[in-house]
Amino acid sequence: MSTPLPDRLSSNPNSPYYDEELLKRGVGIRFKGQEKTNVDEYCVSEGWIRVAAGTARDRHGNPLTILLKGPVEPYLKDSAEG
Template sequence: MNDTTSKPALPDRLAIDPRSPFHVRAVFEHEIGIRYNDKERFDVAEYCISEGWIKVQSAKTVDRRGQPVLIQLKGRVEVFYK
């Protein structure tokens, strides 16, 4: 059922912010899942598999430009297509 041949390879590092150099538009055309320390997370803004971290928004805090403040959590990161 899941045809992964037409889907692009998941990058080692990916960000949801389109201004980031790690944003890959083709990946976001498909639904992806991120598992952090064996628990699926839905609030991840950026991840890096090789370095083992994710970035999530810190409550409702924003910086002076109105962008959310991100905190980095270290652990085991797994990414997959749903």
């Protein structure tokens, strides 16, 4: 009935885990029980998310990210009861 979400998903178009159609539908992330809106990439099986580290950029102009470990729960935002 509901679309299964991938184990790993990235919002970076250069990543092999990028899925534009799925991202257009709206994917929400609960990390350690709290809603996160700044997630660049997640992996459920390994239990981590990658978030931007402020406004810092690498030498190629990409945002620097940090890895946070803990339970990850992705869900589709458009599947909410309405």
